[in-house]
Amino acid sequence: MWDTSKDYRLRVAEKSVELFIRTAGGANLKGIWNKKKCMTAAREMIPEIQALYYSYLEPEDLAKSPQIMDLKEKIRDITEALGGEGWQGEFLKLVHKEEKEKLKESISKIKFSLNTISSVDKRLLLGAVDDPVVGIDIRKGEVVSIGKHPHADKLIVCNVNIGDRAATVVTNDMTVKEGNNVGVSLLPPTTFMGVTSEGMFLGVDNSVLKNVEGELGELPHGFPLEALKKTRSLVEEFLK
Known part of the structure; x- marks a missing residue:
């Protein structure tokens, strides 16, 4: 039986959600985006991931679980709330030159969080791997x-x-x-x-x-x- 409570893919996914909440909540994102929808969807991910910690499903079954499917759906909701595909370009257009590098850092952290969570199923399909690199x-x-x-x-x-x-x-x-x-x-x-x-x-x-x-x-x-x-x-x- 696989110990899901220690699965690095789930642990990194949860940390990525926390990083997203901190970054998107504090970043100077000017323009039209739905901050409330982003924050709500992100916070709803945490109990989904925590439920998987105690499921003791095999990794391949985790990858196909309703919770993982729901995480991917919430990532799509957040992407839409940020402005859709190419959202980062719109934010960069509106920032002053002296603030651009700081904004790029925030955008990179948001992208890391969204990409890491949305691809967790692919890494779970690698099977029972107890190594931080699969996170x-x-x-x-x-x-x-x-x-x-x-x-x-x-x-x-x-x-x-x-x-x-x-x-x-x-x-x-x-x-x-x-x-x-x-x-x-x-x-x-x-x-x-x-x-x-x-x-x-x-x-x-x-x-x-x-x-x-x-x-x-x-x-x-x-x-x-x-x-x-x-x-x-x-x-x-x-x-x-």
Whole structure:
């Protein structure tokens, strides 16, 4: 019997809801959006997740449970309440230049929360895995473009195609090039000297893996397990 009370996917989903509530509640989101609907839907997710903690269903059954289906429906409701697909672009249009980087950080946290919760069923279908890394999405991506970090000579800013969208990743591996096939852990966003990174490249010995295998946007394969060490520790930190 699977111990659902300790399932990392459920624990990270609950923390992601809490992150969404804090961020959306405090962010300077100017424009037309239904804040009350967003907050209500988010708060209603918590008892749904907590009910699953004590269900003791196998992960594959959890993925198909009414509670998980309801979580996904609430994510659709929140997306609509934020303004629909492309909601983040509308908010960025209305903010003053000096506030834009702070708003980008908030938007990245909201995106992380919504994406992590909406894809929890896919990670549950990986089965009985007792490892923090299954709490978040890890995808194969392709580096589309690279730019200098505006405030740090030893960092670069990468625009990465992760299948259904682009993600910004800040890295100190200056050897990363356009066209590299990379593994991206989509972690809670971190801001590095004014630039928000939406994830972290898989790597070993401070060197990014640049030729990972797999389908674009899907879980990569064929990489050393050591490459997950940093991701594992960051997920555990998020859960504290």
